[in-house]
Amino acid sequence: MAANNSVNISFTVNGERFNNVNVPSRQHLADYLRSQGFTGTHLGCEQGACGACTIEMDGKAVRSCLVLASQANGTNLKTVEGFDDEMMEKVKQNFLKHNAFQCGFCSPGMLMTTKEILLNKKKLTRDEIRSEISGNYCRCTGYQSIVDAIEECINEIN
Amino acid sequence: MKAADFSYHEAVNLQDAIKIKAQDDEAVILAGGQSLLPALNMRLSSPTCLIDISKISGLNEIKIDGQTLFIGALATHSDVMNNKTVKDNMPCMIDILKMVAHPAIRNKGTHGGSIAYGDPAAELPALAVATNAEIIVSGQNGERSINAKEFYLGLFETAINQDEIVVGIKYPLLKQGQKIVFDEVCRRHGDYAMAGLIANVMGSKNDIKDLKLVFFATGDKPDVADKTARLYLDNGYDYDKLKNSLSSEIDFAGDLNSSSEMKLHLATVLIKKVLSKLEN
Numbered sequence: 001m002a003a004n005n006s007v008n009i010s011f012t013v014n015g016e017r018f019n020n021v022n023v024p025s026r027q028h029l030a031d032y033l034r035s036q037g038f039t040g041t042h043l044g045c046e047q048g049a050c051g052a053c054t055i056e057m058d059g060k061a062v063r064s065c066l067v068l069a070s071q072a073n074g075t076n077l078k079t080v081e082g083f084d085d086e087m088m089e090k091v092k093q094n095f096l097k098h099n100a101f102q103c104g105f106c107s108p109g110m111l112m113t114t115k116e117i118l119l120n121k122k123k124l125t126r127d128e129i130r131s132e133i134s135g136n137y138c139r140c141t142g143y144q145s146i147v148d149a150i151e152e153c154i155n156e157i158n
Numbered sequence: 159m160k161a162a163d164f165s166y167h168e169a170v171n172l173q174d175a176i177k178i179k180a181q182d183d184e185a186v187i188l189a190g191g192q193s194l195l196p197a198l199n200m201r202l203s204s205p206t207c208l209i210d211i212s213k214i215s216g217l218n219e220i221k222i223d224g225q226t227l228f229i230g231a232l233a234t235h236s237d238v239m240n241n242k243t244v245k246d247n248m249p250c251m252i253d254i255l256k257m258v259a260h261p262a263i264r265n266k267g268t269h270g271g272s273i274a275y276g277d278p279a280a281e282l283p284a285l286a287v288a289t290n291a292e293i294i295v296s297g298q299n300g301e302r303s304i305n306a307k308e309f310y311l312g313l314f315e316t317a318i319n320q321d322e323i324v325v326g327i328k329y330p331l332l333k334q335g336q337k338i339v340f341d342e343v344c345r346r347h348g349d350y351a352m353a354g355l356i357a358n359v360m361g362s363k364n365d366i367k368d369l370k371l372v373f374f375a376t377g378d379k380p381d382v383a384d385k386t387a388r389l390y391l392d393n394g395y396d397y398d399k400l401k402n403s404l405s406s407e408i409d410f411a412g413d414l415n416s417s418s419e420m421k422l423h424l425a426t427v428l429i430k431k432v433l434s435k436l437e438n
Contacts, residue, residue, distance in 0.1 A: 005163055005164070005165050005166075007166055007168075024163075025163070025164055025165060025166035025208070026160070026161040026162065026163050026164055026198075028160075028161070028195065028199070031160075045159075046159035046160075046199050047159070047196040047199055047200060048192060048195070048196050048259075048263060051260070051262065054262050057266075060236070060265040060266075061261065061262040061265060062262055062265055062266045063192075063262055063263060063266070065195070065199065066191055066192055066195040066196065066263070066266065067191065067195070067266065068166070068188075068191070068195070068208075068210075070166050070168070070210070071188075071191070071210060071212065073168065074213075112262075113261070113262065116261060116262075131347060132261060134260055134346070134347045134348050135259065135260020135261060135262055135263065135348060136260075
């Protein structure tokens, strides 16, 4: 089958407009973003298990390894590089305070998931926090410090 | 971990998608892509053409339709979990979806996609079979409705014709005294189950009038165990007898995490675990 093995798409990343860029059909969004310098989006498993590539698409957390670049046509994306608002500054400070960043590989995905937790504005127990971040692997912290940081964020923001 | 090459079509409407699919028997529908993309990335699947239906409007409706709850194919798991009509009419659906993967995947994965993909370890196909749901598909000759039990034919194999696309699922509303109870065993929250059970029960814990048991992650499709359900109704919980019955009724297929013998054990134990959730 010929034709359409690449597609022209337009979208926004962290407020920066990308117009009519050509992407291979088979390229996933994480690879495309990284090729454009958004290397804060990390790639671990490329099968949706590890959560390191989690980004925000039209206000919702999604796995960028499980979205084709072509599917991003017309969307508004945010990567970890775009986390500059007041709420995310607080989140980063809490992650630092509780030593929830260690090697940093899972951090972009953890921050993205934390943002979604905070936007849902629900008071969560520690067990519920663990369930919310169950889709993000961390191989350093044992999760304890990350749960501590998220718990403090929830207490501060609600 | 990169997909093989394929051509990509963004369908502008349902007719457009049906037309392309009818012309290319290797074309595959892309909705949320949360099962398809891992399969592509791992090269378990390499279709020549993907038809992206995710931007077609009007396919994500959730509504009461007569005596059924209708869920449009493109409603995401998150849409369904946050929907008031679902919460008011079929709250068990929300609890079942909590077992499906993780929040970021539920934000993209679609209801119709999970139904159409027919993964034997997935929860929704088993729920559709357990509740006697109807799968609505649309093709060149218009719409037709397929009963969930007849929809699943084998491993990732369904009764969808090449020119057809799932557009929605109709779940019969639960009657007075009817309950859906379920559980699954998995290695990590959100993983595919090693074995799972959805039970459709009429009656209460000590007075079950009717019982339907549908297992998932056990064989090549949702497994209905009518003989075992009758045995339970007649004799109550007897591990050995139920295990024997299940092994004659279901063709257990082992996988990397659990052997067929282990799945048989888990399925048997799940009967007790699930039915103990009923109220008196």
